[in-house]
Amino acid sequence: MSNVISSNADLQLDQNTKDAISRLLVCAAHSIDNNLLENWPQCFMDNATYKVLTRADFDLGRKVGVWFCDSKAMLVDRVNSIRSVNVFEPHVYRHILGTSEVTQYKDKKYSAQTNYVVIRTMYDGDMAIFSAGRYVDEIMIENGTALFQSRTVVTDSVRYDTMVALPL
Structure with a gap:
């Protein structure tokens, strides 16, 4: 079995790169799902961006x-706000992630x-699909550790049934 995977015809990744990207994606989701929100900003570079857009807004640019x-500092501030300021009905998220497709490597960034x-899942046990869509990520790898340079959450729906209190 080869250690090289091909995401498209021109791009091949070694297994260490693929594993680093996979660990980053799982770490970000687990930080949110397991109420370890303070760990979530550590998945980002200091000058990173994080956005949540509807598919329509994303397609319109x-x-x-x-x-x-x-910035990472804004993400930390957002987590602090979630913990101490925001008021919302208690709930938790559980992410189901698909397989990532690395589409480009340019300027030391993986797309x-x-x-x-x-x-x-609400406090009373009621469960619903809250959001579905795709992550569009720019990822940097330094010393074997992958970090988000940018993460854009593109939601398939243009509606939200409640304020998005937790990161997606």
């Missing part, structure tokens, strides 16, 4: 959507897309 943070589904 809009830059700002439901969430917009343009990747990953499908996701987030199931929201």
Whole structure:
């Protein structure tokens, strides 16, 4: 079995790169799903961006959507706000991630897309699919550790049934 995978005709990744990207995606989801929100910003570079956009807004090239943070410091501030300021009905998310496709390597950044589904469970046990869509990521790898340079969450739906209190 080969250690080289091909995401498209021109791009081949060694297994260490693929594993680093996979660990990053899983770490980000597990930080949210397991209420370890303080760990979530550690998945990002200091000057990273994080956005949540609807598919329609993304397709139109809009830059700002439901969430917009343009640094790791803003992500940390957002987590602090979730913990101490925001008031919302208790709930948890559970991510189901698809296989990532790395589509490009340019300027020391890997471009990747990953499908996701987030199931929201309310305190009373009621469960629903809260969001489905794809992550559009720019990822840097330094010393074997992958970090997001940017993460754009592209939701398939243009509607939200409640405020997006937790990161997707």
